[in-house]
Amino acid sequence: MKPTIVRNIKRADADVIRTLGQLGVATVHEAQGRTGLLRPYMRPIYPTAKIAGSALTISCQAGDNLMIHAAIEICRPGDVLVVTTTSESTDGMFGELLAVSCRAHGVVGLLIDAGVRDVADLTAIGFPVWSKAVSAQGTVKETLGSINVPIVCAGQIVHPGDLILADDDGVVVVPRLSADVVLGQSQAREAKEAQTRARARLQAGELGLDIYGMRAKLSQKGLVYRPADLEG
Numbered sequence: 001m002k003p004t005i006v007r008n009i010k011r012a013d014a015d016v017i018r019t020l021g022q023l024g025v026a027t028v029h030e031a032q033g034r035t036g037l038l039r040p041y042m043r044p045i046y047p048t049a050k051i052a053g054s055a056l057t058i059s060c061q062a063g064d065n066l067m068i069h070a071a072i073e074i075c076r077p078g079d080v081l082v083v084t085t086t087s088e089s090t091d092g093m094f095g096e097l098l099a100v101s102c103r104a105h106g107v108v109g110l111l112i113d114a115g116v117r118d119v120a121d122l123t124a125i126g127f128p129v130w131s132k133a134v135s136a137q138g139t140v141k142e143t144l145g146s147i148n149v150p151i152v153c154a155g156q157i158v159h160p161g162d163l164i165l166a167d168d169d170g171v172v173v174v175p176r177l178s179a180d181v182v183l184g185q186s187q188a189r190e191a192k193e194a195q196t197r198a199r200a201r202l203q204a205g206e207l208g209l210d211i212y213g214m215r216a217k218l219s220q221k222g223l224v225y226r227p228a229d230l231e232g
Contacts, residue, residue, distance in 0.1 A: 006148035007074050009160040011054040012179045014078065017163055020179070021052025023186045025169040027193070031186040032178070038154035038171040042111065042130045045119050049128040050167040051109035053080035054176075057151045057160050061143035062089035062114070068098060071147045077106025080164040084113045084153045086145070090133035092117030099127040111164065111171060113154045130166050 020028055029037050056075050060067045062085040071081060081102065083093070094110060095118035102110070109128035115135035116122065122129055132154070148160040156173050158164075163174040174182050201211055209215050 001146065001149070003144035004146045004149060005070065005074065006160065009054075009056075009148050010176065011076075011078075011161045012163050012176050016179050016183050017052050017054065017078070020163060020174065020183055020186060021050070021165055023190055025165050025167050025172045027190055028165055028174060028182060028186045029170075029172045031189045032172075032174060032182045036156060036173045036175075038111070038130075038156050038173070040170060041132050042113070042154045042166075042171050044166070044168065045116065045129045045131065045134065046123040047168060049109075049130075051080060051128045052163070052165050053078045053108045055080055055082045055158050055160060055162045055164050055173070056107075056147070057149060057153075057158055058083045058147050059145045059149065059151050060085050060093065060114075061145060062087045063091045063093070063137075063139050064141065064143045064145075065093040065098070065139045066141040066143060067145040067147060068094060069141065072098075072101050072105055072107070074147065075102075075105050075107050079107050080166075081107055081110045081112075082151065082153050082158050082164060083111065084151045089114040090135050091115050091137045091139050092135040093139050094129065094131075096121035096125070099125060099129075103127060109164075109166065111153060111166065128166070130171050 056079040058067050058071050092115045094116045099122055112131045115133035116129055116131045117136050119134055150159050158173050161176045163179050165172050
């Protein structure tokens with residue numbers, strides 16, 4: 001594919017993005033049929049980091065962050081930079097100065113299927129990053145790549161403008177075209193879970209087997225209870 005930058009992409013409604021972000025990765029992932037979860041090696045560089053935004057996708061050569069610099073020119077407030085490399089890399093492709101530039105242009109966070117550096121500085125300025133690795137290994141700025149094209153990041157296909165949600169539980173991508181449906185499903189799941197989250201029945205000693213109606217399932221699957229150990 002010829003190196004390409006697509007300047008303008010469609011993004012989901014800001015209220016939809018914000019509300020899905022408040023619901024959290026675990027709820028949204030379950031609500032959309034347990035799909036869209038990036039591989040668990042993508043971890044936040046500091047605890048309690050949380051973001052929700054539109055994907056601005058970037059394909060870079062391994063060990064080369066030229067296209068990350070190029071992407072900042074076309075980002076919009078609320079975007080999340082989603083970076084992949086053309087071959088596997090753990091080099092530190094993003095650090096404090098890029099984060100300062102990103103923040104000045106309204107970027108809310110970064111996902112990178114490679115490495116980052118300057119973690120203490122990124123944490124100090126509160127710029128949220130989910131990465132595969134942390135490495136002081138530097139990079140060059142030599143090779144062209146592409147921006148705002150479909151990419152694969154940590155095992156998931158990400159299209160430009162897809163919704164990105166990330167928190168301590170991981171990272172999930174929600175396709176832009178199904179965002180409204182997923183929002184409704186997520187809100188319904190949250191309302192259902194809120195009824196059981198009171199914990200009163202569990203605190204009173206009632207078993208989850210009974211609260212969630214799992215005894216019938218155990219029986220249907222052939223589980224047998226014995227009154228005692230037969231060898232006793």
